[in-house]
Amino acid sequence: MTALCAPTKPFGVALRRACAQTGRLCVGIDPHAALLRQWGLDWNLAGLTEFTRICVEAFSGRVALVKPQVAFFECFGSQGFAVLEKALADLREAGTLVVSDAKRGDIGSTNQGYADAWLRDDSPLASDALTVSPYLGVKSLAPLYDAARETGRGIFVLARTSNPEGASLQDAILNHTDQTPFPAGQSVAQEIVDYLSELNNREKVQYGIGSFGVVVGATVPHPPILENLCGPVLLPGVGVQGATKEDVDRIVGHGGTLGVPSISRALLECGPSVEDLAARLSQLNAEFFV
Numbered sequence: 001m002t003a004l005c006a007p008t009k010p011f012g013v014a015l016r017r018a019c020a021q022t023g024r025l026c027v028g029i030d031p032h033a034a035l036l037r038q039w040g041l042d043w044n045l046a047g048l049t050e051f052t053r054i055c056v057e058a059f060s061g062r063v064a065l066v067k068p069q070v071a072f073f074e075c076f077g078s079q080g081f082a083v084l085e086k087a088l089a090d091l092r093e094a095g096t097l098v099v100s101d102a103k104r105g106d107i108g109s110t111n112q113g114y115a116d117a118w119l120r121d122d123s124p125l126a127s128d129a130l131t132v133s134p135y136l137g138v139k140s141l142a143p144l145y146d147a148a149r150e151t152g153r154g155i156f157v158l159a160r161t162s163n164p165e166g167a168s169l170q171d172a173i174l175n176h177t178d179q180t181p182f183p184a185g186q187s188v189a190q191e192i193v194d195y196l197s198e199l200n201n202r203e204k205v206q207y208g209i210g211s212f213g214v215v216v217g218a219t220v221p222h223p224p225i226l227e228n229l230c231g232p233v234l235l236p237g238v239g240v241q242g243a244t245k246e247d248v249d250r251i252v253g254h255g256g257t258l259g260v261p262s263i264s265r266a267l268l269e270c271g272p273s274v275e276d277l278a279a280r281l282s283q284l285n286a287e288f289f290v
């Protein structure tokens with residue numbers, strides 16, 4: 001396990017630096033039952049603990065960003081969350097950035113609870129960044145934006161997800177008539193990107209990059225325009241969902257966008273050996289490093 005220097009806050013700056021050091025890849029810790037069995041582990045707490053331990057050892061210091069999929073920890077209740085908390089602490093100790101993929105989002109007052117859980121220094125689940133869902137309104141996420149700003153953390157808002165079912169909602173064209181400041185005729189996904197772009201304005205001036213990012217699936221045929229975001233773009237869908245490096249380049253290959261392709265199963269299938277995972281990771285980093 002290689003320890004990098006402690007991450008620099010704010011998150012956008014820290015991620016840009018990590019990408020320059022290790023390559024611009026995000027890798028997932030997705031303890032699917034099938035993967036645990038493939039690794040010779042039982043789908044129980046002991047199996048979850050060992051799977052997670054191996055991932056943390058293989059990924060620490062070798063990748064820009066690690067993305068634990070919270071759903072697979074949550075299904076073991078409080079004991080699963082304890083495994084996640086240890087992984088977050090170990091990755092923090094190693095100086096490796098973590099985005100917890102929890103896709104949180106509710107009405108504004110409830111979002112304060114999510115902000116306190118995932119984005120506060122003294123929380124056991126504190127992560128460098130969090131994925132959030134904007135479908136109760138991109139502005140309802142204000143408590144999460146505020147907490148991220150105050151603590152130097154990052155947010156990734158789902159804009160256009162990698163799954164085909166996302167298209168009917170996220171590619172829908174808006175027809176504004178009321179108080180929203182966005183022009184009519186653009187997609188829901190584009191509105192989300194444009195809103196985040198405004199939130200990045202302050203850090204953009206100071207650092208050249210903000211900490212408010214979006215999720216855009218690498219599988220998406222017609223992605224939103226990302227050039228003005230000035231924040232990171234997380235691109236899941238590489239590997240098992242069918243997206244390739246060419247897709248990543250198609251979506252974020254133009255200058256200035258910090259695109260971070262995310263890969264889970266296609267890498268985890270190389271386990272359970274730490275050496276095999278690390279070797280594959282190093283190949284992928286070389287492939288995606290631009």
Ligand SMILES: O=c1ccn([C@@H]2O[C@H](COP(=O)(O)O)[C@@H](O)[C@H]2O)c(=O)[nH]1
Pocket residue numbers: 028030069101160161162163215216217236237238239240241262263264265266
């Ligand atoms: O649009 C999205 C948002 C999140 N995900 C998550 O990323 C990984 C993808 O796993 P693979 O094994 O690389 O397909 C998983 O945790 C998803 O929940 C996504 O796929 N698409």
